[in-house]
Amino acid sequence: MTDLGSWQTRSIVATMFPLLVVLSVLEMGSGFVLESLEETYLDNPTLLVLVPVMIGMGGNLGAIFSARLSTRLHLGTLSFDLRDEALWANVAAVLLLAATVFSALGVAAWAVGRTVAEPMPLAELFVISVVSGLLLAALAVVISVAATYVSYRRGLDPDDTTIPVVTNVCDILGVVVLSLVATAVL
């Protein structure tokens, strides 16, 4: 008989399912924003093209940034000092990554949008994509630093706490940020 430890079905489900329930409830907030702006999204289908990337990309950026913070915390080289150059290098890299990805998204979503519906003006879509993307990246940075600081103060391993929290919070905020920016621009 093999020692199954954490490889038992019951233990995997018992650990994971309660988290999934909480997460689904929180994600309903994000869905509520989408549903409330249903007419805006359905009248401008090109905006819908942005939605999956907005849901996932914030979490991706947050995961990249907090994994780096977490590694430096483990190595003992992390300081929560505003003069820390490595911290700013990571912030700059995340913002550059966001600028690249969301510029590409603005143009590509316009091209995809043309194939599925009457297109939205490229300039509007580009501004919506880049402004939401940069705001989301800035939020990802702030949330990652805050979450890493809290786990550090409480002696928790940020690999287990920060990354899932940051990823999910950024995923939830993606649609909210997109909706706010789109409402402001349109």
Added chain:
Amino acid sequence: MDVGEEVRRVYRESIGVLSVSLLGGLFAGGVLGSEPMRAAFRQYPGLLLLLPAFLATRGNVYGAFGARLSSGLHQGLIEPELAYDERLANAVVASFLNGIGVSVLIGALSWGVLRALGRESARLVELVGITLVAGLLTSVVLVVGLLLLVFGSYESGMDPDNLVGPIVTTLGDVFGVVFLYVAVVVVGVVL
């Protein structure tokens, strides 16, 4: 330290993965924006409400499964073979239970939220039917896809830890949205 060099290094290490995830998301977005999908959003109030939860939980359930496969291989607890193994079978069953269970929950939550707010909603059986069918199909593709890709990459000497995240986001977005549409069609025919 040279800040510019550090910025370039972080950028180079991440841009490839983010681009793959961008492509998957764009494809999914194209499906969401298409005329048949928009018609489905109009026909089933609540479908748009459950969309973020449905897409985001894919990442959590199958990201955890992929990470488990990867650390199991590194620790020598499982072998990179598609043969029966008790640990592997348990992990697969647990992922199905988590993935399908949470999908059904999301369908019901969406109905409950609209009801509680006194808004128009599709019938409970329709929303749960859609998330059940979509959750079931996505689970099969993601579990099989992760087994093949994680085992394949491990055997060819790559570290699956670096691949699980992008694989899950990309497959999850693409198949999540496609199967959501398939589920709408199935529910439309059956119910």
